[in-house]
Amino acid sequence: xxxxxxxxxxxxxxxxxxxxxxxxxxxxxxxxxxxxxxxxxxxxxxxxxxxxxxxxxxxxxxxxxxxxxxxxxxxxxxxxxxxxxxxxxxxxxxxxxxxxxxxxxxxxxxxxxxxxxxxxxxxxxxxxxxxxxxxxxxxxxxxxxxxxxxxxxxxxxxxxxxxxxxxxxxxxxxxxxxxxxxxxxxxxxxxxxxxxxxxxxxxxxxxxxxxxxxxxxxxxxxxxxxxxxxx
Amino acid sequence: xxxxxxxxxxxxxxxxxxxxxxxxxxxxxxxxxxxxxxxxxxxxxxxxxxxxxxxxxxxxxxxxxxxxxxxxxxxxxxxxxxxxxxxxxxxxxxxxxxxxxxxxxxxxxxxxxxxxxxxxxxxxxxxxxxxxxxxxxxxxxxxxxxxxxxxxxxxxxxxxxxxxxxxxxxxxxxxxxxxxxxxxxxxxxxxxxxxxxxxxxxxxxxxxxxxxxxxxxxxxxxxxxxxxxxxxxxxxxxxxxxxxxxxxxxxxxxxxxx
Numbered sequence: 001x002x003x004x005x006x007x008x009x010x011x012x013x014x015x016x017x018x019x020x021x022x023x024x025x026x027x028x029x030x031x032x033x034x035x036x037x038x039x040x041x042x043x044x045x046x047x048x049x050x051x052x053x054x055x056x057x058x059x060x061x062x063x064x065x066x067x068x069x070x071x072x073x074x075x076x077x078x079x080x081x082x083x084x085x086x087x088x089x090x091x092x093x094x095x096x097x098x099x100x101x102x103x104x105x106x107x108x109x110x111x112x113x114x115x116x117x118x119x120x121x122x123x124x125x126x127x128x129x130x131x132x133x134x135x136x137x138x139x140x141x142x143x144x145x146x147x148x149x150x151x152x153x154x155x156x157x158x159x160x161x162x163x164x165x166x167x168x169x170x171x172x173x174x175x176x177x178x179x180x181x182x183x184x185x186x187x188x189x190x191x192x193x194x195x196x197x198x199x200x201x202x203x204x205x206x207x208x209x210x211x212x213x214x215x216x217x218x219x220x221x222x223x224x225x226x227x228x229x230x231x
Numbered sequence: 232x233x234x235x236x237x238x239x240x241x242x243x244x245x246x247x248x249x250x251x252x253x254x255x256x257x258x259x260x261x262x263x264x265x266x267x268x269x270x271x272x273x274x275x276x277x278x279x280x281x282x283x284x285x286x287x288x289x290x291x292x293x294x295x296x297x298x299x300x301x302x303x304x305x306x307x308x309x310x311x312x313x314x315x316x317x318x319x320x321x322x323x324x325x326x327x328x329x330x331x332x333x334x335x336x337x338x339x340x341x342x343x344x345x346x347x348x349x350x351x352x353x354x355x356x357x358x359x360x361x362x363x364x365x366x367x368x369x370x371x372x373x374x375x376x377x378x379x380x381x382x383x384x385x386x387x388x389x390x391x392x393x394x395x396x397x398x399x400x401x402x403x404x405x406x407x408x409x410x411x412x413x414x415x416x417x418x419x420x421x422x423x424x425x426x427x428x429x430x431x432x433x434x435x436x437x438x439x440x441x442x443x444x445x446x447x448x449x450x451x452x453x454x455x456x457x458x459x460x461x462x463x464x465x466x467x468x469x470x471x472x473x474x475x476x477x478x479x480x481x482x483x484x485x486x487x488x489x
Binding site: 009010059061062064065068083084085086088089091092093094095096097098099100101102103104117121122123124125126127128129130131132133134135136137138140164165166167168169170171172173174176178186210222223229230 | 244249253255325326327330331334354355356358359361362363364365366367369370372373374387390392393395396397398399400401408411443444445446447448449450451452455456483488489
């Protein structure tokens with residue numbers, strides 16, 4: 001395998017597939033989540049899909065060792081994952097198993113002979129480093145939207161190993177509509193200039209009128225809880 | 232029961248400057264406890280008190296992480312003792328390498344069934360050290376943890392998921408990465424600051440640890456400082472709302488946002 005993509009509960013890996021394909025060579029995806037996610041990814045232009053199936057009350061993180069087993073059995077040049085907690089956990093298990101180098105600020109990925117070249121943003125994006133990696137590289141990238149359907153679908157290989165000892169006993173929703181800010185054409189940013197939660201209504205009207213998504217500074221989501229943390 | 236909480240002694244990039252050649256100048260930055268680590272220590276302290284467990288701080292880094300100012304600052308946050316690996320070869324260590332060193336230290340400490348970490352470090356902010364650490368130990372990991380209760384072998388963990396929250400039951404050893412808002416850290420009082428000076432500091436030599444070697448090597452072949460697009464910084468006077476609205480629309484049209 002040239003590039004493996006690790007996927008958890010959601011198929012937002014369009015950008016990962018694009019980057020993986022740009023490196024040439026076979027692209028595989030290992031999915032820990034519902035079968036529907038594996039199906040979406042299989043139709044998204046990858047060559048191989050391995051689906052780690054688990055009972056409904058087992059979270060994706062419990063499949064971390066099974067995911068690592070899959071990747072180690074067909075070791076790649078790069079392993080890619082999106083910026084979600086569950087995918088970071090899966091990537092961590094893979095990186096440990098492979099003894100891979102880990103980079104989390106990749107602006108671009110390319111090949112130079114045996115080496116993988118990553119232009120990596122560092123220290124909160126204040127500087128960039130060009131890093132030559134020899135050996136396996138585990139990269140965190142923006143997942144991007146759901147991959148478009150390709151002609152034909154990769155076959156799905158189901159594996160069910162022994163999951164790690166995690167069980168979901170309760171799930172609750174916070175009622176905020178979650179959006180993908182990365183794919184918005186326009187974003188309106190707000191912060192604590194808003195005096196009251198009711199002022200958000202005026203911003204929502206503006207957002208509607210100009211077809212924009214609303215993003216906010218950390219205190220608005222975390223401290224004040226006026227918007228979801230995805231904003 | 233032993234609980235390990237990892238922490239980082241490092242500088243905030245806000246205090247650094249980036250030279251035109253892309254190298255970072257840290258000379259005017261003062262190191263401190265990474266911003267979200269006190270949250271992790273607070274969460275770990277409460278759990279340790281409930282479970283009657285020993286709370287051990289663990290850190291690995293370059294020269295300075297073992298200095299009294301560093302260890303006392305960490306201890307004063309509520310640790311029972313600290314284990315420190317201070318080795319200048321770790322200054323430029325990648326995330327994977329650092330995680331492998333921490334894992335070796337956890338194995339060395341022995342009888343550890345729970346590792347708690349912060350959300351991410353103030354400087355690198357990779358969010359990967361906790362997950363690679365878990366992989367190195369062969370343990371599960373859970374991130375974005377907002378609450379923990381129970382004993383090792385029977386933990387109840389609450390974590391954020393897209394759209395809401397989930398409660399998990401965890402029946403074995405685990406690495407938990409605390410969300411930045413999991414707890415409001417208390418400010419250490421004078422008693423704690425003084426007591427910190429008397430708590431044990433165990434310095435472990437890197438050469439004495441059995442660190443699983445990496446199969447990859449990274450070489451920095453170039454550095455640059457990205458072009459920063461200057462913010463327009465346009466302030467619209469809202470004394471006359473109708474005029475302000477017109478001015479906003481005109482300004483947005485001018486930059487092509489509308």
